[in-house]
Amino acid sequence: MSTDQITGAGLDEATSAEPAGAVAFVDSKVGEISQTQLMIRRFKQSKLAVIALFILIFLYLIALFAPFLSPNDPVQVDQAYKYAAPSSLTWSGGPAMCTVTQEIDPVNITTTYVKDCSNPIPLQIFGQGFEYKFLGLIPTSRHLIVAPEGEAKLMLFGGDGNGRDIFSRTLYGSRVSLTIGVFAVAIATILGSIMGTWSGYAGGRTDTIIQRVIEIIQSVPTLPLWATMAAVLPQDITVTQRFILMSIILSLLAWTGLARQLRGKVMGYASSDYVSAAKSAGAKTPRIITTHLLPNSASHIVAVAMLAIPATIIAETTLSFLGIGMTEPGISWGVLLKDAQRIDVIQQFPWVMLPAVFVIVAITCFQLVGDGVRDAVDPYS
């Protein structure tokens, strides 16, 4: 602390005695920070965005280790656990769960859950469960926490209409829901960058045609058009094929906004002095685009792309909820929420809505991070 004050004082003296030299010294130090570092610094200033980024990283880790974290096989149907209530946890020399018996009133056909914590079932940490491949490589059957096999099932979020574990399904669902939006936006970004740069740089007739095409695509309401494209997908395709086709469908409409934004940026750069200088030095169009225009717009592209992700995640969830996006046997948050389509089901078994919490948290975080990135990249916009 004291040394700081001394150098600071010294600097002041130097400034008053020899202003030019001291200023140059300070300037050169500022110049040592690269553009990227500056952006990271500005990003860190927004506390909300940083917190949101950590939550997102946490969610992606959950998606990556979903099988390990899941106590139960997400596709295993079990009539005994149909709409089972979430397991209630307790402590008895270690984590344990109460036994819950489900009683169906035959007259009113309502289900009541009787909890009995006098005889808790101890839970096993790193216990044996269903078999899977850790990170897709190492075959194992160890899970973070499971109920002893055969005795009971640990259902943290309860069971769905087929007695499948909603918690495990939510973890598995994050794999599709968190990647499909990013994947779709990645395709859209490539398409949008090419079309936007081309349109903005070429100008004239090319620009007009591309802009008109974008206008035509944008003159069909987005969600209805997405729904139409999703509905014409054949029913008999595999989950992976459906995932890829859905991402392409989402990207087919998402690119127009990106292209528009980028065109504006590129038009600004294209009329700048350094591009004219490069042109008069004999640089060819591909070189100008790849060495002058794209690197300059790169940070802007990232910001716009980040802000496009929430809308695609909402679209996938909505379409899956309506039954025309991802479908069974695929698992995504929207597919899980399909169970919550009927009011009486939600009223009786409110835990079928729990995956919605994940949807809302993920979308909020993407929005906050997107806002943070935009502010860091483009502080004046």
Next chain:
Amino acid sequence: MLLFILRRLGWGVFTLFCVSLLTFFIIELAPGSAVDSEIERLRAMGSTVSTEQVEALEEQYGANDPWIVKYGKWIGGLLRGDAGMSFAFREPVADVIGSRIALSLALGIGATLLAWAVAIPIGVYSATHRYTLGDNIITLIQFIGLAIPEFLLALGVMVAAVQFGGLDVGGLFSNEYRNAPWSMDKFVDMLAHLWMPVLVISVTSTAWLTRVMRANLFDVLGQQYVQTARAKGVAERKVIWKHAVRNALHPLVMALGATISGLMGGELVVSIIFNLPTLGQALFQTLITKDTYVAATILVIMAAILIIGNIVSDLLLAWVDPRARVMG
């Protein structure tokens, strides 16, 4: 001005033509056709359908024509005002659309008005009280409003209404009014069924418009003429509402066209959940039942509404902002 409107309308018609080609092409990609479903339905009802009958049906509906021929038949019919019969609804397509378009427009316009009525005062408060507790709370609510998918919000509102209010939700009318002739009571009953969907549809655009309003008003408040007004002693209330807000409204009018697309998406989802007979719900029904031509027709009608909405918002902009008139 007239030339500007005519030019916009002409371009709108061309756009609509391109949209019809595009949607028809997408819909024709679907495997299976309404004829197949119809044959299956006949078989399920117990009648035997011979190969000749199948061929006759396919001949009648032109199921084996190349898509451009089908497109010609379809668009020709549309231009003559004959959109054919719907397999899914078992009534003429024109009736299906005609009976639904009014409700769709009412929902959309209602949601827009509500969004504006809420977004402007809140945006003004937010911009004039930047970074205070109130502003931060509003910003947080905005983010949540943007993050909750409409279908979740609709489900939440419905459950809350049933659970705590004991309200009758879903559909357009209560049971006793369903087949009753129009009366004041029936109208009130309809409004009681419509306010919730309107509320849900408007949430996303309200959140977005509040943000736009806040950012714009903040920019305008920093301008020198606002400072001048304050310096000469104009009351702060008047400075904000008369000098600043008026100039901050233009981007909101510009955003009107952009919000229509979002409103239509919201209407589709919300009316499926609330079981309202709107265009969006009809589109969904026809998509599921592979009633392809009707789906394409509805999509084109929706695009037409969007295009007209955009022209209207351009005209509104020219009306509130003389600078925009030069563009035409």
